[in-house]
Amino acid sequence: MGYEVASLAKLIEQFERMPSIGHKTAQRLAFYVLDMSEEQAKGFAKAILDAHEKIHRCAVCCNLSEDELCPICSKTDRDMSVVCVVEDPRDVIAIERTREFNGTYHVLNGVISPLNGIGPEELTIKELIARMGDGQIKEVIMATNPTVEGEATAMYVSRLLKPLGVATTRLAYGVPVGADLEYADEVTLLRALEGRQTI
Amino acid sequence: MGYEVASLAKLIEQFERMPSIGHKTAQRLAFYVLDMSEEQAKGFAKAILDAHEKIHRCAVCCNLSEDELCPICSKTDRDMSVVCVVEDPRDVIAIERTREFNGTYHVLNGVISPLNGIGPEELTIKELIARMGDGQIKEVIMATNPTVEGEATAMYVSRLLKPLGVATTRLAYGVPVGADLEYADEVTLLRALEGRQTI
Numbered sequence: 001m002g003y004e005v006a007s008l009a010k011l012i013e014q015f016e017r018m019p020s021i022g023h024k025t026a027q028r029l030a031f032y033v034l035d036m037s038e039e040q041a042k043g044f045a046k047a048i049l050d051a052h053e054k055i056h057r058c059a060v061c062c063n064l065s066e067d068e069l070c071p072i073c074s075k076t077d078r079d080m081s082v083v084c085v086v087e088d089p090r091d092v093i094a095i096e097r098t099r100e101f102n103g104t105y106h107v108l109n110g111v112i113s114p115l116n117g118i119g120p121e122e123l124t125i126k127e128l129i130a131r132m133g134d135g136q137i138k139e140v141i142m143a144t145n146p147t148v149e150g151e152a153t154a155m156y157v158s159r160l161l162k163p164l165g166v167a168t169t170r171l172a173y174g175v176p177v178g179a180d181l182e183y184a185d186e187v188t189l190l191r192a193l194e195g196r197q198t199i
Numbered sequence: 200m201g202y203e204v205a206s207l208a209k210l211i212e213q214f215e216r217m218p219s220i221g222h223k224t225a226q227r228l229a230f231y232v233l234d235m236s237e238e239q240a241k242g243f244a245k246a247i248l249d250a251h252e253k254i255h256r257c258a259v260c261c262n263l264s265e266d267e268l269c270p271i272c273s274k275t276d277r278d279m280s281v282v283c284v285v286e287d288p289r290d291v292i293a294i295e296r297t298r299e300f301n302g303t304y305h306v307l308n309g310v311i312s313p314l315n316g317i318g319p320e321e322l323t324i325k326e327l328i329a330r331m332g333d334g335q336i337k338e339v340i341m342a343t344n345p346t347v348e349g350e351a352t353a354m355y356v357s358r359l360l361k362p363l364g365v366a367t368t369r370l371a372y373g374v375p376v377g378a379d380l381e382y383a384d385e386v387t388l389l390r391a392l393e394g395r396q397t398i
Contacts, residue, residue, distance in 0.1 A: 045244035
């Protein structure tokens with residue numbers, strides 16, 4: 001193309017690398033950044049660097065945190081005897097949105113996936129086992145994703161926890177609320193039937 | 200929400216302000232930035248600041264440029280006697296994509312829009328008139344958007360240019376290539392009929 005402004009092209013390229021951003025959107029975002037005021041652009045750049053510098057893993061649950069303990073682990077009103085094990089910090093946000101769960105979390109930081117070369121030692125499983133040490137934890141809820149890898153990881157972790165005398169549970173499978181039975185897949189429907197409850 | 204990491208929330212907010220980015224996408228982008236390496240994050244922040252610092256307006260055509268003259272105005276093989284007037288730098292990219300136009304551009308930096316408080320003096324119209332000074336320019340192609348404002352701006356500019364003895368033309372209206380006549384709107388079809396050409 002005859003038209004090439006190097007630093008604009010570079011910015012577009014940066015946005016283009018991001019997930020779910022195509023070339024047109026990257027271009028729109030780059031022009032949005034150009035239209036920003038000097039301060040706004042500096043604020044944006046600072047937010048990126050800040051997030052990178054300040055955020056690390058919570059010493060207890062391995063969730064994202066700016067301090068040594070994440071906001072949830074440092075709260076005294078949370079039920080420390082229940083730990084919900086999730087794959088990713090985003091899953092913590094999702095479960096917190098229910099506003100009903102009052103226990104704590106443990107972020108595995110992935111799932112066991114031999115195809116991608118991720119074994120149990122890549123995850124924060126030893127940190128989870130270490131938390132069982134003082135006998136304060138009574139129940140571990142496995143809330144990994146309902147996928148083959150998530151399932152396998154849940155099985156693996158629960159087998160490690162069993163000898164420690166901790167009850168391990170798994171999120172219920174079934175039809176999602178608001179869905180149409182007609183469009184539910186066979187496996188989900190089968191799990192919903194198997195897990196039927198008296199009303 | 201119980202879960203709040205300040206610098207992450209700030210980064211999500213920054214992305215959320217951008218056009219066509221909703222909360223979910225903003226969250227995904229912020230996590231993508233967190234997953235970047237130290238260098239990548241610095242590179243991204245630098246690209247934002249660089250674009251802001253280095254890019255300004257070309258002294259001739261008011262297009263975006265890092266140097267005094269934009270890549271198009273500084274090229275000697277472009278036809279300096281034809282100027283294509285567009286609203287926005289993005290329109291230059293669009294027309295350059297045709298690979299057929301070999302003239303130069305003039306970026307108005309908007310359109311006359313009394314509703315939004317944008318008058319002719321907010322645009323780069325005086326810079327365009329100044330370019331007519333040396334009599335080198337023979338034709339001005341008005342390529343503002345085919346909207347009410349774009350149309351009015353094209354009319355306004357062409358009326359200013361007429362006394363200067365410069366031929367002004369307007370992009371042809373008609374049915375877009377590959378479209379279905381059935382779905383073309385009446386106004387476009389009418390314009391296509393009016394502008395019909397012998398084959």
